Amino acid sequence: MNELIKAEVITIGDEILFGQITDTNTQWIGAQLTDMGIRPSWKTSVGDNKQDILNAFSEASKRVRVVIVTGGLGPTKDDITKYTFCEYFGSELKIHEEALAFITDFFEKRGRAMTALNTQQAALPTNATYIPNRWGTAPGMWFEKDDIIYVSLPGVPYEMKNLMEHEILPRLKERFRGNIIKHKVVKTIGIGESFLAEKISDWEDSLPSHIKLAYLPHFGQVRLRLTATGSDETRLDHELEELVASLLPYIETYVFGFDQDEMETVIGKLLYEQQATMGIAESCTGGFISHRITANSGSSLFFKGAVVSYSNDVKRTQLSVKEETLQAFGAVSEQTAIEMAEGAREALGATFAIATTGIAGPDGGTEEKPVGTIWVACASPSGTKTQLLQLKSSRKINIEMTSSYALNLLRKSIIDHYQALV
Template identity: 65%
Template sequence: MVRAEVITIGDEILFGQITDTNTQWIGTELTNIGIRPIRKSSVGDTEAAILEVLAEAEARADVILITGGLGPTKDDITKTTMCKYFDTELVINEHALEIITSFFVKRGRPMTELNRQQAALPKACTYIANYWGTAPGMWFERNGKVFISMPGVPFEMKNLMTNAILPKLKEFFETPVIQHKMIRTVGIGESFLAERIEAWEDALPPHIRLAYLPSFGQVKLRLTATGTDAEQLKAENQAQVDKVLPLIQEFVFGFDDDEMETVVGRLLKERGETVATAESCTGGYVSHLLTKIPGSSHYFVGGIVSYSNEVKINQLGVKPETLAEFGAVSEATVIEMSEGVRQRLGTTYGIAASGIAGPNGGSEEKPVGTIWIACAGPSGTVTQKLQLGKFREQNIQYTGIYLLNVLRKQILANR
């Protein structure tokens, strides 16, 4: 097994000023070529800290991938630190200088001495051309191990990895094959799911591992098979999926890269059906999920964010007496909301949500996290009461997933 460690460099990551999306992408791509990520680290722009984390990574990994700290300013010290780590010096790489010069000429911008110094690379490294920016990549080898330094800008890093680094790693290492298969579930907690499939999990062969990946209202089951034959591993993963599905079929909504909104959109498009939304507590979040998908105009007609009772009455046709008797957060209200938006926008389905997202506004009868959702369709209207927590953003996200799942079930029931 070839082991990899990813190191991100930059105070801005530690301070929370930017989100590190690089390591997630890198981990996926390494796994696809049979290299197993074993650790990721973030370190600030200080030489001592970088040297320390490099030494630690070299002791436990075969491939060390580093992003960040390659800019032209004084706070970017990755190159000089790599020189110290590999006991070498910076020299101008003429090919790198040519590409950097061309980068500025094409954009009609002047090139400063700081920009020119970006072509200065550690003498001990192999230069990796960056045609998408001004910071070159660097490849070091020592004692059979590889160190790769890349810019932290995701666009540049991904192009370097895809076009140069991943092919080079595949040539350098003889790697096993790693095959993943994901089962996506909704509406069942991680511990309850584990109890249902315990016997199946215990019977998995040693070269197939199971991981539970919980998120908002969902649990992903990831099967990871390791071996030498990709097609055989793929078939073995699928055989295990076929064994476990009868135990959890009612909770499974998709596989691999399927998201709930993708699955719902695909079902609607296949059937030539449409949906409209009536949202109160979710404030348009469900509409956002649906319209994230390219081609959603085929099935998403529109929505009404009915945050106030006046909009519920005037735009959706909710009866004033319903609100007076049951309140905005009630089964009766979401039934009228879903049926109203379906009728007014002329869609196959109308879906609605109304609740107390929090953190304030609850009562003893209806505490924060009380949410009602509904789906009106050709065969009638179904509802569900959610009792969530006290955190507003989480409640909105949970509601979005559960509401789309209710819609998914109704679409399947109306076959």
């Protein structure tokens, strides 16, 4: 078996550690490296401090073969990555003529004058291999020391991604023709991580040594990620498919999709296949479910519309919820959820309709109906199904989890309805 090449991503910048921007670079880089058979093993975030950056380089050199560094390549004084690389490699900065010509041309084409700071961006460590950046003014850099590759890239995601795709990844592929890493993801909902682990314990224990399982919980869902490492891609694909087939009998009732599937795209496919439509009545989710559905191109083929019935008055006038229902059971009740779903299905002319009503928090709860008490319903040609949720998280998370559970109730209702017709 070929050597498994490990990599580390180092992000540089106080703004990341201060929480002023979100680090999306590491996630993207990790996916690209995995696809080409390099295993991302470490992630390090460092502020704009020379000694901390030097320490990060030194530690990375002890554990990986590839170090990808992003950030700190701008023209201002707080961008110290190049100076730190000089100290780490014992070199010095010098104007790189090709880089200078490129940056000069970059500004001339845009009718902008270069400053001394812009000129200084063409200064590179003398032992760096220059990587032209056709999408900005900060060049990429490639270093090698003690059989370890260090790559320095701008922190701007657009520039970083283009440099990786067009310059860095091809070079890495040429250098390392090592193991293949393949992933297969099984997506579940409606079962907790520990219960899921207990159900598949025997199956998990039988996994071969070159295939690892990870549990990835997220807002009421648990993704099961199988990662296979080897040298034969066809064989790995076959093994993963066989393992998933043997897994499904344990948990099939909780599985809603695989790999890139999202709940809303799975539902869209089911509705499109049956030439059916859907509508939504939202109270506590405030339009979030509608956002999830319409975020996907093609949703107009099956999505009729939605009523965000945040007030009882709108529930009555737009969804035909009875006043006596609201008086007897309250807005947060199974009975109201049923009438909302059935009212939306009728008002919107949809085959299926889902409804949500509850107390997302942090205020509004009572002893009888605490924060997190939420009813969801799905009306279909076969009748109306309901589910009571007792959530314990923040308002934002309660809304996201409710949307997932409501969509899953819709998914199951669609499947049950059309299976009953067969």
